[in-house]
Amino acid sequence: MGDSGRRRVVVGVSGSLGSLTALHRAVGEARRTGGELLAVLAWEPPGGEVAHGRSMFSPPLADLRRDAAERLLAALGTAFGEAGPAVPFQGLVVRGTPGRALVETADRADDLLVIGAGSRGAMRVLFPSAARYCLAHATCPVLAVPPSPLQNELVSLRRRISLRLSLDAQEAADDRS
Known part of the structure; x- marks a missing residue:
């Protein structure tokens, strides 16, 4: 097990219905295994890193990080209200693409990475999913949660x-x- 002696259940959270479905499943896994939940929201500057570095009018990175933290708190509030998830948890705001941020966070062999499986439509060819990235690159078990009915x-x-x-x-x- 990890440093805390608990299995870590890492879940990607964006606020989408798919990520909230995955978040609820991750809480169930953390509860079932006595693990700790790590809710991760990945963020990048608008237009990407290169565009942000070249623009004279880019918002400060501290503001973007704060906005990402507020989105994570809003998603957790939507999912659980004021009561919270009822398991030990940490909220993490990670700068980077969602797939890479999740794989780098779930870096222990005994971690469980829970991800929303995303859409199965034609648009997935144009917009590669974080789920596909995680399934291809994770070094720990990955649980892909299908979309909510x-x-x-x-x-x-x-x-x-x-x-x-x-x-x-x-x-x-x-x-x-």
Whole structure:
């Protein structure tokens, strides 16, 4: 086990529905194994490192890091409210790409890295996922959590709203039962 004698359960958190689903699964794994949860939010300057270094009007890195910390706290609040996850945990804000930040954080053989599996649509070719990076590069076990069943329903609902199609609340309720 790690330095604390507990298994570390490392989970990527962005605030997306997929990451919140993974976060809840990670809490369950930490509880089941008596482990410690490390909730990681990765961040990069807007436009990437090179663009940030070249721009005269880039926001200070301290401000960007603070914003990332606030996003992590908001995601934890959304997932657990004021009660918190009810397991020992740390929130980590790591500068870098999500996949690399997660793999570098989950650097012990006895760690468990929990990630949201992300979308399975055509866009994954254009936007490589952190999940794929983690599965290819992690040196510890990786648990890829599939998207919540609600995610497809939310996407469908957003599409209907953006197309200004009518919404029938009774029909939606009937679909859920």
